[in-house]
Amino acid sequence: MTSPLMESPPGPEVVIDGVKYLYFGGTSYLGLHGNPSVIAAGCDALKKYGVHTATTRAGFGTSPLLLKVEELAARFFGTEDAFYFSSGYVANHIVLPAITSEASALFLDETAHFCVVEAARLAGKPVHRFRHRDPADLASQLRQHLPKYGSPIVVADGVTPATGAIAPVRDYLKVLKDFAPAGLHVDDAHGFGVLGEDGRGIFEEVGLWQHVNGGSPIDGVSLSVCGTLAKALGGFGGIVPGTRDFVAKARASSHYFDGASAPASSVAGCSAAALEICIAQPELRRQLRANIRWVRDGLREMGLEVTADSTANIGFTTGKAEQMRRLHEALKAIGILVPYMPAYSGVGPDGLLRLAVCAGHTNEMLDRLLAALKTHVTL
Numbered sequence: 001m002t003s004p005l006m007e008s009p010p011g012p013e014v015v016i017d018g019v020k021y022l023y024f025g026g027t028s029y030l031g032l033h034g035n036p037s038v039i040a041a042g043c044d045a046l047k048k049y050g051v052h053t054a055t056t057r058a059g060f061g062t063s064p065l066l067l068k069v070e071e072l073a074a075r076f077f078g079t080e081d082a083f084y085f086s087s088g089y090v091a092n093h094i095v096l097p098a099i100t101s102e103a104s105a106l107f108l109d110e111t112a113h114f115c116v117v118e119a120a121r122l123a124g125k126p127v128h129r130f131r132h133r134d135p136a137d138l139a140s141q142l143r144q145h146l147p148k149y150g151s152p153i154v155v156a157d158g159v160t161p162a163t164g165a166i167a168p169v170r171d172y173l174k175v176l177k178d179f180a181p182a183g184l185h186v187d188d189a190h191g192f193g194v195l196g197e198d199g200r201g202i203f204e205e206v207g208l209w210q211h212v213n214g215g216s217p218i219d220g221v222s223l224s225v226c227g228t229l230a231k232a233l234g235g236f237g238g239i240v241p242g243t244r245d246f247v248a249k250a251r252a253s254s255h256y257f258d259g260a261s262a263p264a265s266s267v268a269g270c271s272a273a274a275l276e277i278c279i280a281q282p283e284l285r286r287q288l289r290a291n292i293r294w295v296r297d298g299l300r301e302m303g304l305e306v307t308a309d310s311t312a313n314i315g316f317t318t319g320k321a322e323q324m325r326r327l328h329e330a331l332k333a334i335g336i337l338v339p340y341m342p343a344y345s346g347v348g349p350d351g352l353l354r355l356a357v358c359a360g361h362t363n364e365m366l367d368r369l370l371a372a373l374k375t376h377v378t379l
């Protein structure tokens with residue numbers, strides 16, 4: 001399998017296979033991965049601390065830089081503490097063991113991301129799947145299976161990576177309170193940095209942030225969340241913010257703290273600098289939200305089926321697979337890159353076109369995209 005070569009940092013414009021494109025792919029929603037001060041911080045960190053500490057956090061693996069990332073993440077999320085580790089992919093692997101010891105079964109959204117499915121399997125409890133974003137089906141699955149056991153935990157992506165659809169977490173809560181004690185756990189990889197007034201993700205967006213990761217349960221339902229610094233937040237690595245006790249439990253629940261190399265110095269340096277920008281420049285998030293509205297409204301005006309969500313990743317279909325592939329190629333030929341995703345978690349048999357909007361897209365760039373789509377969408 002050959003993949004295109006990304007020959008520049010991700011941003012509104014990129015160079016891929018030697019060609020410059022107006023870019024609507026990836027997940028760098030706040031546009032920080034090519035930011036000069038983020039890059040400079042990564043270079044300084046590499047020079048000062050070497051490639052990485054070359055041992056685990058439990059040994060001599062904790063550099064001041066890693067503590068700085070955790071302090072800044074706690075400040076960004078408004079929590080007492082945060083656990084920073086080398087990959088968002090393993091975030092659920094870290095949190096699920098911390099919250100499932102008392103649980104008897106997990107109920108998973110059927111389209112949950114690969115890493116969520118794998119982590120749920122590792123939890124060693126029975127796993128049942130419910131229909132994507134469907135609280136009624138969740139309720140019926142719970143009724144069907146719970147006579148056998150109690151204390152369910154519902155697990156889902158906060159934002160579906162391919163489509164940008166938001167999980168109906170308040171509806172899940174309504175269902176779950178009849179089965180309390182229960183848990184609702186969300187992987188918010190695409191919500192962190194995008195959703196909510198302060199960018200804390202889906203639970204902030206729906207007014208429940210104060211209850212997550214060690215906060216008080218609601219009607220007997222505990223809320224938990226994990227995510228990544230590698231997307232909107234402009235850095236790299238997984239993150240679990242929360243109360244001191246919750247984070248201590250997350251550190252102890254798997255062997256990532258005492259059995260894995262700590263995150264590399266350069267990426268920790270970049271992550272710290274990117275978090276500092278996210279904290280100091282809320283206007284970036286506001287610009288991103290304005291761009292998201294612009295594109296979502298424009299797509300809907302074209303008659304395309306797009307939700308009214310405030311997420312920066314927007315998946316839509318314009319016909320059968322071949323037609324969408326042609327549309328992707330036609331846009332590419334005029335210098336606009338809108339990825340066609342033939343397969344991914346949450347993607348139907350024909351695949352979909354998946355746009356990523358970022359804060360750095362100018363109105364002119366967004367208009368160019370919408371005009372090109374209008375011209376080519378009937379291909």
Ligand SMILES: Cc1ncc(COP(=O)(O)O)c(C=O)c1O
Pocket residue numbers: 087088089090113115157161187189190228229230231237238
């Ligand atoms: C829902 C979800 N969780 C986790 C990840 C993995 O995060 P990371 O790239 O930081 O390992 C992704 C990556 O695309 C994702 O979409």
